[in-house]
Amino acid sequence: MPKVSEQYRKDRRRQIVSAVLNCFARKGIKATSINDIIVESGLSAGAIYGHFSNKDELVLFVVSEVFELISEQSELNQAQAEVQHPAQLIRSLVDHLRMEIGSPALLLxxxxxxxxxxxxxxxFTSVYGVLISHFAASAxxxxxxxxxxxxxxDQRATELMPLLIGIGQGYILQTTLIEGFDEEGYLKSFEQLLSA
Incomplete structure (x- = not known):
């Protein structure tokens, strides 16, 4: 039997993760079954179980992948040469999530x-710590x-962090649940609040 390359394994995992994200977006985490993921991915049960022993392990892996995307984007925001308004940090993060996983509703x-x-x-706690650190440095x-x-x-940025994280969570929540939510207006009001 030919040996499976590491690249092949990564590609299969990526295919499985994509199927899981689609299922979660359509049915939710709790309602998604392994059979849903098998159908969505087009892979066999054996192919799925060759990578993940059960749904809990799969959910944890997908969650860690989403959190990794958040960490990567917050690092990119911090590394940018251009100084950004804190509201822009939220916009960049949500835009990145949309590009990578579709709707940020999965975060809810x-x-x-x-x-x-x-x-x-x-x-979540680990990623929260990374976000606080990077957002505080940028702020x-x-x-x-x-x-x-x-x-x-530094002191002002540290004081701002709970509010900034809450503004980000509120942005994701309202974008997901409120039809016609004015995303630009929301972020502009935050900019004005900080300027007052």
């Missing part, structure tokens, strides 16, 4: 899972750009 489901699933909560740069010294900018 993941947050729900984090309430009752310790392993998902652990992943500090923005406040320094406005004329604050480094210490004052």
């Amino acid at each position: 489901q993941i947050w729900g899972e984090a309430v009752t699933e310790p392993k998902v909560r652990e992943l 500090s740069s923005w406040f320094q750009h406005l004329g604050l010294d480094r210490a004052a900018a």
